[in-house]
Amino acid sequence: MSENESVSETPEEETSAEGPVATAEGQAESEMDQPLQDEPSGGQSKPIDLEFLLDIPLQVRVEIGRTRMLINDLLQLGQGSVIELQKFVGEPFEVLVNEKLVARGEIVVVNERFGVRLTDIISPMERIEQLG
16 A cells, blocks of 8 residues: 555444444445355464355246235136226236246237246345335
């Protein structure tokens, strides 16, 4: 480091070669981007292996719309009946993972099968707000 360069440190945040590091009083955002690490008693840190999470099955559902019906109306349905949904034409479809909204998209046909092209991923902050 040259004499002209200066390093400023605040009580909440220190600077290291990898970027800001949090202290007990504050937490820097860049620390959140670093991989989780397990610190054994020797002070050495090593990355935690999270690959076992990759095999956990999740329920993925694409919802095209919703409606409420009386039992009487439901019993009147037959082949060719039309159910009006509470969604407008052109609105994106919702992609839910384990009953939580994670994305929106549009229906596409790929090799004679339906699929969903994701057009909007729900931000982590919005997903946290859904939990409350």
